[in-house]
Amino acid sequence: MSIEDIKKSAEEKMAKSIEVFKADLQKIRTGRAHPGILDQVLVDYYGSMLPISQVANVTLLDARTLSVQPWEKGMGGKIERAIRESELGLNPSSQGELLRVPMPALTEERRRDLTKVVKHAGEEAKIAVRNLRREANDHAKKLLKDKTITEDEERRSLDEVQKLTDRTIAEIDRMVSVKEGEIMAV
Structure with missing residues (x-):
């Protein structure tokens, strides 16, 4: 060498x-929302644990709200549960197949x-x-x-x-x- x-x-x-x-x-979460914050959240997808970005489209609705659109019907509940159980302290709400994830103020x-x-x-x-x-x-x-x-x-x-x-x-x-x-x- x-x-x-x-x-x-x-x-x-x-x-x-x-x-x-x-x-x-x-x-590490700041007061603002950004799609990358959900990258560490894993979802059970037919027996394998995958990041949310591989099973859904994560976009920014506004400065404090994320939108998660699952690619398959029926994945919404699993994604919602995974976000809720993550250590991020987020509480998603379901609107049909679309999930809204508001970022609470710090x-x-x-x-x-x-x-x-x-x-x-x-x-x-x-x-x-x-x-x-x-x-x-x-x-x-x-x-x-x-x-x-x-x-x-x-x-x-x-x-x-x-x-x-x-x-x-x-x-x-x-x-x-x-x-x-x-x-x-x-």
Whole structure:
């Protein structure tokens, strides 16, 4: 494994960490409705558990209401039950085959709790990135120990991995502040 391989691997893994963190942030509910919030809700579809987006059309009716239109008749009840039993705290109402899912307004206390959840998720993502940095640095030190690279190359590698880590952590911090702004906006 060369220094370039180490850097490339660390960069790919850190980008993956950002993607996972982005997906985690989408699961955290803000006061506004967005179709992606139901992505984590699974529905029993003939014995297999599928996300709602694979059995129904999820659209935005207005800023606080989602519309769920099942593709098959008879799936409405299962979808409604799945949304109700999810940990999102949503209460869908049925209008024939169409489900309306109103987003309840968040209280000030709930908003503060959600910002704590966002900060915690951000810290978890930063820890993952720092672990990736440590892993990359260990690889570089092993190459130095095996005498495949010089001390200068090792130092350069450590510096570049640190710069990559700093950029990734700055991106995570930016995403956390944007999400906090969305949550606290009334």
